[in-house]
């Protein structure tokens with residue numbers, strides 16, 4: 051058995067994977083975050099592993115109706131925040147307005163949106179702000195023409211990148227995050243310059259992701275090099291520090307005095323609706339079908355569109371929760387025990403040994419990764435991505451291809 055298979059075997063012991071054709075609404079002990087997936091994209095980028103469907107204006111009304119239907123079946127209540135991701139949810143303003151107006155009363159927290167640079171104009175940003183969206187993430191990825199071209203970003207060049215960051219950071223949103231991607235195979239100077247350029251516009255946060263080589267992308271036959279990525283991230287951390295930004299999580303830098311946070315992945319508990327959306331309530335992790343046709347047929351027959359459920363025993367759920375909290379910069383032990391009760395002995399032992407080895411430091415119940423701990427978390431994150439997320443998504447994508455009735459353009 052190869053290493054990857056052994057890792058999967060271990061994972062199966064910790065996380066029991068079940069294939070379920072839609073089960074009951076997910077129960078939460080406290081208000082979760084709401085994630086809404088809008089899968090439509092007018093173009094596909096070569097690196098992108100997310101569930102996406104070729105944009106067609108004829109598809110959007112039916113999808114909006116289906117999102118509302120799914121939220122009824124989920125008996126959706128109040129949420130701590132709303133996050134609209136994709137796909138390219140900034141592309142079709144009518145669809146976006148429909149989504150936000152239906153869900154915005156369900157939260158007193160932030161309403162966050164992913165924006166593609168090519169969709170940015172002062173007028174459109176104003177209209178987006180009027181919907182109630184107040185946190186935005188601008189998916190710049192790069193300010194360099196060669197890099198954008200190699201990522202297959204046909205709607206965007208360096209001029210679009212620069213104009214969109216200038217407009218978005220001055221549009222009056224409460225929080226602007228800028229996403230960048232770096233690849234250790236490209237010249238290091240480029241990502242350093244990209245980070246300096248992004249910071250010069252003063253966004254609240256810049257997220258810098260290593261290029262992940264998912265199956266079903268143009269990069270599937272190449273490999274990551276975590277050691278080289280770590281060197282680059284440490285160089286970027288020094289650049290950020292010199293400009294008044296601090297490293298806030300594994301891959302984000304935010305303004306030194308900024309107390310708020312923008313994150314798509316490190317929410318404590320969340321309910322996802324839409325194709326491919328995931329949910330986590332501390333006991334199980336569910337992912338919806340990747341197929342639009344199957345999504346509709348589940349909902350038409352009154353079932354939730356769940357395609358994969360991972361049951362978690364308490365220890366696995368604590369590990370999962372703790373990993374993402376540490377990824378986000380800190381683990382609050384009091385909150386951890388509020389959610390899961392007294393920690394099992396082996397979890398206490400794990401934390402003690404990680405602190406003794408210098409991976410984490412603990413101050414008044416808050417555990418934070420040290421520099422060496424951050425390096426370890428980076429490696430664990432890539433292991434999780436390739437051993438679980440990539441495999442689960444590939445499996446769901448293949449299932450979706452088999453389910454496709456209408457020949458939907460699913461990548």
Ligand code: SF4
Pocket residue numbers: 091093094095098099100102136137138166
């Ligand atoms: S990166 Fe964004 S725009 Fe590109 S294919 Fe993926 S979801 Fe669509």
